[in-house]
Amino acid sequence: KTGGAFERLTKVLKENSYWVGSLVSGFLSLISIELASHFVRITDQLTLMKNRLGTVNPEVVKLEENFDSVVQIAMETRSNLAAVANLYSRIGRNSKRLQKDQEALIRVVRTINQGFQLSGATAEEARNAIVQLSQAFASGRLQGDELRSVLELAPEAAKGLAKAIGITTGTMRRFAAEGMITTEVMVAAFEKASAETQAKFDNIKATISQAME
Secondary structure, eight states, X not given: OHHHHHHHHHHHHHHTHHHHHHHHHHHHXXXXXXXXXXXXXXXXXXXXXXXXXXXXXXXXXXXXHHHHHHHHXXXXXXXXXXXXXXXXXXXXXXXXXXXXXXXXXXXXXXXXXXXXXXXXXXXXXXXXXXXXXXXXXXXXXXXXXXXXXXXXXXXXHHHHHHHHHTSOHHHHHHHHXXXXXXHHHHHHHHHHHHHHHHHHHTTOOXXXXXXXX
């Protein structure tokens, strides 16, 4: 029965070889176009990342070091590479101290991303929260929509930040409304929380979506 079915399939394919060939060619062309388009998007994304990292330090050697650091952080914390690069560049640009201390910058960015993962955020949620926090660093303060996003999508990161500052998450909104959670306050707090966050992070497992980032 299997042999007969195979013979019938072969006959159908032979009788319709032109159409089958056209379909295969069209399918392969579609794949080629998609691959080319995907390659262009990746190339553009890498260019944008390097441009952003160049704003932290434009020297070629430092740019390469920054890029390597971002890739390492993204891999270690199972985070989106572009979002990590954006966060890294914005913190580096807006913290005068971290512009001159790459090791501390790496530590702060790693701690922030670990905090998002500890919150049980999905890959998409973590990416969105990182974007919001990046905007807070760019503006010089954590408040408004950025604070709300961190509190909702990354409660563990918010808790670690509040604890390091010496307040509770319940009073963070008041502190933020008064403009007291500045870039340097956030930097100091995340540095202070790094060891405890690392210890907690070492005990969690990656989800499939996180592993694919």
